[in-house]
Amino acid sequence: MASYFSSSIGRKHILAFTGLALCGFLVTHLAANLLIPFNPQAFNTYSYKLITNPLIYVAEVGLVGLFLVHVALAFWLNFENRAARPQRYVSKKNTGRGTTPSSATMVITGLVTLVFLVLHVMNIKFGAHYTVTYDGVEMRDLHRLVLEYFSSLPNVIWYVVAHVALALHTCHGFQSAFQSLGFNHPRYTACVKALGKLYAVAIAGGFAFIAIWAYGRGGV
Amino acid sequence: MKLHLKIWRQKDTKASGKIVSYELNDVSPDMSFLEMLDVLNEQLVSKGEDPVAFDHDCREGICGMCSLMINGQAHGPEALTTTCQLHMRKFKDGDTIVIEPFRARAFPIVKDLAVDRSAFDRVVQAGGYVSVNTGNAEDANAIPIPKENADLAMDAAACIGCGACVAACPNAAAMLFVSAKLSQFALLPQGQPERERRALRMVDQMDKEGFGNCTNHYECMASCPKGIDVENIARMNREYGFAFVKARSKP
Ligand code: HEM
Numbered sequence: 001m002a003s004y005f006s007s008s009i010g011r012k013h014i015l016a017f018t019g020l021a022l023c024g025f026l027v028t029h030l031a032a033n034l035l036i037p038f039n040p041q042a043f044n045t046y047s048y049k050l051i052t053n054p055l056i057y058v059a060e061v062g063l064v065g066l067f068l069v070h071v072a073l074a075f076w077l078n079f080e081n082r083a084a085r086p087q088r089y090v091s092k093k094n095t096g097r098g099t100t101p102s103s104a105t106m107v108i109t110g111l112v113t114l115v116f117l118v119l120h121v122m123n124i125k126f127g128a129h130y131t132v133t134y135d136g137v138e139m140r141d142l143h144r145l146v147l148e149y150f151s152s153l154p155n156v157i158w159y160v161v162a163h164v165a166l167a168l169h170t171c172h173g174f175q176s177a178f179q180s181l182g183f184n185h186p187r188y189t190a191c192v193k194a195l196g197k198l199y200a201v202a203i204a205g206g207f208a209f210i211a212i213w214a215y216g217r218g219g220v
Numbered sequence: 221m222k223l224h225l226k227i228w229r230q231k232d233t234k235a236s237g238k239i240v241s242y243e244l245n246d247v248s249p250d251m252s253f254l255e256m257l258d259v260l261n262e263q264l265v266s267k268g269e270d271p272v273a274f275d276h277d278c279r280e281g282i283c284g285m286c287s288l289m290i291n292g293q294a295h296g297p298e299a300l301t302t303t304c305q306l307h308m309r310k311f312k313d314g315d316t317i318v319i320e321p322f323r324a325r326a327f328p329i330v331k332d333l334a335v336d337r338s339a340f341d342r343v344v345q346a347g348g349y350v351s352v353n354t355g356n357a358e359d360a361n362a363i364p365i366p367k368e369n370a371d372l373a374m375d376a377a378a379c380i381g382c383g384a385c386v387a388a389c390p391n392a393a394a395m396l397f398v399s400a401k402l403s404q405f406a407l408l409p410q411g412q413p414e415r416e417r418r419a420l421r422m423v424d425q426m427d428k429e430g431f432g433n434c435t436n437h438y439e440c441m442a443s444c445p446k447g448i449d450v451e452n453i454a455r456m457n458r459e460y461g462f463a464f465v466k467a468r469s470k471p
């Protein structure tokens with residue numbers, strides 16, 4: 001089995017699997033966050049149910065694991081890719097029919113996402129602890145924290161920039177993962193590519209919308 | 221036409237090379253790119269200088285010997301064309317042309333523009349074959365093969381092993397070549413007995429040779445003179461996964 005995890009293709013399988021799993025996580029995360037502009041109580045109650053469920057620790061460990069494996073493999077593969085061409089070309093031109101701006105910047109957009117995630121967890125999960133009481137149940141007022149965080153313009157700008165990076169990352173990543181896992185079909189691959197673009201724009205656009213909406217509201 | 225050539229000159233594998241400029245007058249637009257280099261070499265020889273070493277053999281786009289990065293592109297600016305079939309009419313009078321060898325750790329430079337591509341041979345030796353009994357050739361129609369599979373296998377078999385995929389890949393990966401050599405057998409009944417072993421061994425050898433990993437840019441397909449499709453890479457990704465599971469579950 002060791003040879004699978006050290007082989008080029010085995011590692012690409014796992015990079016693709018973890019990447020797609022992270023894409024799935026973002027869908028659930030955005031779906032919940034979209035409650036923020038529309039229903040503060042539902043959002044806080046959902047968050048309360050989530051963080052008081054003991055299974056949350058299992059989910060958190062799983063999620064952190066996905067990230068760590070994804071990032072570690074990305075660096076490992078990238079390191080090898082650089083080593084595979086020790087002497088650069090004096091002049092190198094892409095054909096225009098291969099590399100895209102999104103595929104050429106996977107490492108940098110991945111790194112921006114990584115920095116964003118660390119700050120994001122620090123600012124929100126480990127951020128100020130406000131409370132609110134609904135029907136006699138006291139819970140964390142994450143809605144207030146979010147509004148407060150996005151009342152600052154620099155915070156909103158950084159959030160939007162990070163999501164442009166995420167959109168670029170998933171725009172190539174989503175369809176690339178299908179190819180890495182061995183799915184390439186004369187008819188359906190075009191759909192996968194279109195879906196990837198839609199996914200990238202919808203997810204990053206959705207998160208950015210919440211940030212801009214909160215800023216427009218001007219604080220708590 | 222008149223050309224300014226900037227050519228990579230390197231004495232041997234260990235030496236460090238550099239770009240050397242040459243001026244060439246009276247190049248006919250009807251010449252092939254290699255004929256243009258022949259003219260340059262004749263001039264260099266007549267001046268008592270060392271001619272530029274470059275690979276070639278058939279000069280009709282079938283052997284895969286010719287290589288060259290021409291203005292930063294494998295086999296030059298024309299799609300679906302080997303260097304030997306590229307003609308000078310693709311360039312303009314007064315153009316500057318940068319000519320470099322295919323660069324990859326797995327393709328050490330022998331001299332100037334000639335690189336050693338035996339890493340490809342070793343990948344094929346590792347599993348890119350079918351074992352058949354000797355004797356009379358079987359009747360061609362004795363084994364029925366679906367037309368779709370025959371076509372896909374034929375397309376994969378069009379690979380001439382020139383290495384342009386490696387040269388053009390930002391990661392110097394050999395996935396397009398290896399996947400074509402694997403697919404031409406994986407798609408046909410004759411390739412079934414060694415199917416799993418082939419996938420495991422060829423990928424293993426590819427990794428050992430120090431090629432990079434695929435990040436799905438598809439510069440390889442865009443640079444391939446034979447138009448080999450990256451669908452083959454997806455097939456290899458599948459073959460490898462299944463082969464691994466099957467190899468484990470055998471007694
Ligand atoms: C929520 C966050 C993320 C998502 C949804 C995501 C998604 C993906 C997907 C789907 C792939 C394609 C896998 C493949 O080609 O087989 C990928 C590749 C990659 N990811 Fe991420 N990723 C995320 C975070 C990160 C982070 C934090 C890094 C940190 C450096 C990173 C670096 C990379 C790299 C370098 C690749 C390989 C690029 C390539 O194959 O061209 N990603 N990612």
Ligand code: FES
Binds near residue numbers: 277280281284302304
């Ligand atoms: S010399 Fe044979 S393919 Fe170009």
